[in-house]
């Protein structure tokens with residue numbers, strides 16, 4: 001029996017972050033592309049229109065829009081936090097930037113709640 005799949009190249013493993021959802025050293029990724037990522041956490045956005053998550057030619061798969069957050073770390077760089085909206089391009093935040101966003105959100109929530 002022959003193996004029709006070519007062997008994929010492997011690379012030296014990196015040391016994964018404790019929060020990496022894979023933890024395998026990313027040996028199938030080329031050096032420079034090896035990146036740890038944590039488990040994605042989603043917050044549904046019930047006040048925005050539902051989105052069609054289907055690819056062109058597929059049946060529509062309507063779903064609530066959402067915000068997504070997960071930690072990531074490209075080899076050789078400091079960890080960052082990815083913040084995205086649905087399938088749109090998002091932003092990578094430093095930990096200080098993420099704390100500032102969280103602080104500003106809580107400040108705005110407190111402003112509204114204190115007036116209730």
Ligand SMILES: [Zn+2]
Pocket residue numbers: 015016017020021022023024025026035036037
């Ligand atoms: Zn990893």
